[in-house]
Amino acid sequence: MTSDVQIQSSPMPRIGDLAPQFAAETTQGLLHLEDFKGTWVVMFSHPADFTPVCTTEFIAFAKAHSQFQKMGCELLGLSIDSIFSHIAWTKNIEKTFGQKITFPIIADQARSVAMLYGMIMPGESKTETSRCVFVIDDKQVIRAIIYYPLTTGRNVDEILRLVTALKTTDEHGVATPANWKPGDEVIVPPPRTQDAADDQLGNTDTQCLDWYFCKKTLKS
Structure with missing residues (x-):
């Protein structure tokens, strides 16, 4: 069976792409x-x-x-x-x-x-x-x-939160957990070597549940 829906042929931009100019x-x-x-x-x-x-x-x-x-x-x-x-x-x-x-x-x-x-x-x-x-x-x-x-x-508060989270990531080099909002702890990027994992666990500025899962509070 064929469908009469015409799929749009133009490529859709993706996250990380330069925004198409217009x-x-x-x-x-x-x-x-x-x-x-x-x-x-x-x-x-x-x-x-x-x-x-x-x-x-x-x-x-x-x-x-x-x-x-x-x-x-x-x-x-x-x-x-x-x-x-x-x-x-x-x-x-x-x-x-x-x-x-x-x-x-x-x-x-x-x-x-x-x-x-x-x-x-x-x-x-x-x-x-x-x-x-x-x-x-x-x-x-x-x-x-x-x-x-x-x-x-749409939930405009969520879009505000999203923009805030992205700008926080850029400014501080961190990630933001589920349901994050300004003032909450942020996620420290996980280490990529064994030595860095040991250092992460010994860092007093972070709170780690395990070597790959550490949070910290951003200083104002």
């Missing part, structure tokens, strides 16, 4: 991805304007925008709706819910950015972008990718 019309004018070089970016797609789940997400992202900015991170939304639809929707959100949308939204009617980033899942919808999240660092490297189905709104 220029796009947004609610804040023409923007290039390279305009954001030197800062982190959370780029996220939504299925459609004037839909209830997407509206709740945009309100949540807008409320957290200043928190992202304090970390040196900007937000960039996207769907395949027109620029006029984006403008009308954001004005409606402000009027109906009292929340101004302060970050740009890409109008990707030609689906060029969506295809470049693998944002369309034909098995779920051929005409809407999925709820994708791409975390791009200040060197324009993709550091994290999350996909949600059309029916499930």
